[in-house]
Amino acid sequence: MSQSETDSTIPIEVLYCTHHGWLHSWLRRSVGCSHQAADIAQDTFVRLLLRQQPVSDSAPRALLARIARGLMIDHWRRDVLERSYLDAIAQLPTPSHPSPEVRYEALQCLERISQLLDGLKPAVREAFLLYQLGGLNYQQVALELGVSSRTVERHVASALVHCYHLYVEDMQ
Incomplete structure (x- = not known):
């Protein structure tokens, strides 16, 4: 009998009750803020629900940690983007500061662009x-x-195609 045949699955409710406290503590140590840790822990379980796949009881904490680690990276990336954007706004004369709504929309756009570019190889990006x-x-x-112009053309074209496909996926 193979390992996958002996593994059973854990209902999400049981997984939540059993591991939420551990995940929150682990995240709190990692991010240094109980509120952010709580948000990321919740988002981790939401991701599990959205993926609609059974969770094996062989290593549930490893799965939770992997998902949470990705969400932490997203959170830190978002923070860096937001700080950079706010620093750039601070350089503008006060009458030129955008409204909170415009700032929010701009940050959403910057975050989406960052997500689109994350899927690219570093040289292409x-x-x-x-x-x-x-x-x-x-x-x-x-x-x-230090590459040829033709390589740059291919990289730019590849990036445009990549972004286009992701955009079309989002629209569907």
Whole structure:
């Protein structure tokens, strides 16, 4: 009999009751804030519910920790984006500060762009950002990265296709 045949599954309610306290404590030590730890713990269980797959009783804490670790990384990335955006706004003259609604929308857009770019290989992401945001042409990007212009074209095209596919998925 294989290991997968001997494993049983844990209902999400039992998993929550059994491991929520442990997960919250683990997260609190990692993020240093009980409230953020509680939010991430809840989001971890929401992810489990949304994936609609049975949870094996062989290593439930490892699964919870893996999901929570990814959510922590997302949280930290969001914090860095928000701080950078707020720092940039602070450099503007006070009358030019955007409204809270505009700031929220801008942060949502920045977060989505960050998520889209996360799926790219580092060289592709760098070429794409230098071309799209750095204002460089293919040849300048190629010189900056030490690759051919043709490679830069392929990287930028690959990034655009990647972003387009993710955008189309979101629209469906």
